[in-house]
């Protein structure tokens with residue numbers, strides 16, 4: 001009997017929640033941070049290293065993989081898990097966001113989006129049906145509805161129109177997904193920073209019914225204060241017994257603030273992308289390792305960190321390999337950043353389970369000096 005997809009809510013502390021998402025490929029402890037593995041790889045990391053940082057699930061990208069090497073080729077080769085040697089859960093985005101941010105010559109209609117590949121200029125079409133089919137071919141465990149995410153700032157009419165289109169696409173995504181025990185389809189709430197439109201979107205999604213619900217349309221330039229303002233009410237419009245996924249977030253303090261407002265899952269390129277550019281996140285703040293003042297520093301990035309970079313290398317060494325453009329530079333700092341993000345998630349899971357989340361948040365903020373350290 002195929003193991004089904006389910007969410008067990010274990011404990012709450014204020015609006016913060018901790019639980020477990022059960023999937024046939026393994027459990028996802030929440031609150032969860034999901035490393036981004038856009039083109040079938042978490043850049044600069046071996047899959048076993050990603051697991052060693054504490055990740056239970058990672059992300060793949062419909063837009064990138066449909067262009068190269070194509071979903072059909074990955075399907076022929078046994079699916080994305082086998083292809084990238086990651087046997088645990090994978091969540092794939094539906095591609096709408098990337099098309100609007102990466103592709104050229106886009107045309108948006110009720111049917112979907114036609115666009116030209118940013119790789120070779122070839123013409124492509126993404127519709128709810130095609131996006132769901134691609135995510136099925138990839139073998140994704142958690143599939144996202146095909147939606148349209150409007151760039152902010154946008155006027156209310158544009159946001160309302162876009163949200164209602166996304167709700168019609170959510171209906172078509174649900175229809176195209178069919179009955180796939182053990183797999184999940186997540187709806188994506190839109191509505192910008194308009195509380196009534198957010199409520200309308202949540203109602204539309206609940207009527208259709210999904211295994212999980214994302215809060216979309218945020219982390220698109222609105223800033224943390226506006227994002228938190230929306231998160232003060234948006235998660236409450238969603239079913240309490242299903243996972244809530246905030247897309248594209250974020251910096252450590254964004255993540256903590258989102259969990260405090262009832263979010264269960266997040267993804268962001270920040271720890272991996274910054275790792276490659278020499279920006280290290282630590283409990284005391286951000287370290288830009290390429291800065292000359294680290295050239296002779298024998299200390300590790302963070303004395304309290306147990307990752308390979310902090311256990312075996314000095315700041316001076318990390319500074320040197322970044323200045324020399326050595327491949328190990330991005331590997332070590334990406335590993336450190338992902339390790340640190342997972343450490344924050346573990347800390348929050350433990351604190352929520354123990355009912356000490358308030359104190360944990362206070363400690364988290366007290367440790368962080370301002371600016372570079």
Ligand SMILES: CNc1nc2c(CC[C@H]3O[C@H](OC)[C@H](OC)[C@@H](OC)[C@@H]3OC)c3nc(N)[nH]c(=O)c3cc2[nH]1
Nearest residue numbers: 036038059060061093094097149216217218219247248
């Ligand atoms: C940054 N602020 C941010 N990212 C939003 C993503 C994309 C998440 C996507 O963000 C990168 O793509 C660009 C990642 O690849 C680099 C993807 O990982 C596979 C990740 O997929 C979940 C959204 N995706 C959809 N479908 N709908 C959204 O409303 C939405 C909102 C976002 N805000």
